[in-house]
Amino acid sequence: MSNKVLIIEDEESIRGFIKINFNMHNFQVIEAESGEKGLMMASSEHPDIVILDVMLPGIDGYQVCESLRREFPDIGIIMLTAKGQDLDKIKGLELGADDYVVKPFNPMELILRAKSLVRRVGEKHDQVQSQNVTYGPFVIDTYSKKAYKNDRELSLTPKEFHLLQLFMENPGKAFSRNALLDTIWGSDFVGDHKIVDVNIRRLRVKIEDKTSKDLFIETVWGTGYRWRKD
Structure with a gap:
């Protein structure tokens, strides 16, 4: 054309x-x-x-x-x-x-x-x-730092946004809690490591379907979490 x-x-x-x-x-x-x-x-x-x-x-x-x-x-x-x-x-x-x-x-x-x-x-x-990363019903704009599900903007904190981005860019990859802590919070973070689980729980509430459980973010027992790969 x-x-x-x-x-x-x-x-x-x-x-x-x-x-x-x-x-x-x-x-x-x-x-x-x-x-x-x-x-x-x-x-x-x-x-x-x-x-x-x-x-x-x-x-x-x-x-x-x-x-x-x-x-x-x-x-x-x-x-x-x-x-x-x-x-x-x-x-x-x-x-x-x-x-x-x-x-x-x-x-x-x-x-x-x-x-x-x-x-x-x-x-x-x-x-x-x-700069747009898409997976299933989700789209994240890494330039504006906004995330959408089915064209509806999600209200995410900066840490929740970066967790979602990391998962969507690496579907199927299991991340340990320590790896997530180092990647998202930094290797010099000195707070409670349970902050990873707290943020995962909050992120799930915002992105998972109410009628399902762990449809997108899966728990990998003994390891951490991963984004479910179709």
Whole structure:
């Protein structure tokens, strides 16, 4: 599937010139002649990147850039700035633009910058996706430190969260109480070792089904605990 680019440029000749070149390089092109329409198109079309002119009628490119970055944090933004206007470049980057190209520009330079940005956005998206750990009805987001069961957020303490993460990342592996203590609380922990059992019990209450017992976290007699592997 081709990458989708939104061109927000009020000058029809420039917009058409950009469109032709992106079409030649297998981009799916959508276009808007104003900032207001550009924001509407971004909401409905979900482009991968936006080519955004600074000087627009109505709301200018800076305002559009700020709105895009706020509403679509993963979108790629390349701003078109006037020659020699360094302040335009700095302001655009401060408001969330990823890159800029100075008018007049070589179309191939714009295409190459767009392709590079698409790759960076894709890599960033993959990294964010890889931060999610899933198992059965559970999803944990290691970035936000939130856990969900059947799309419902679980109210976990930090220690309970890290226990759940450790179990889900190692299904079927038996952990001794000492191993859990060292991993979750640290090897220098000097409190009561029963804290492991207390936290396991609390975690079970929050994640197990009320009609079942130890469906997810199993007790390994004489050892400790493990996450039940399907």
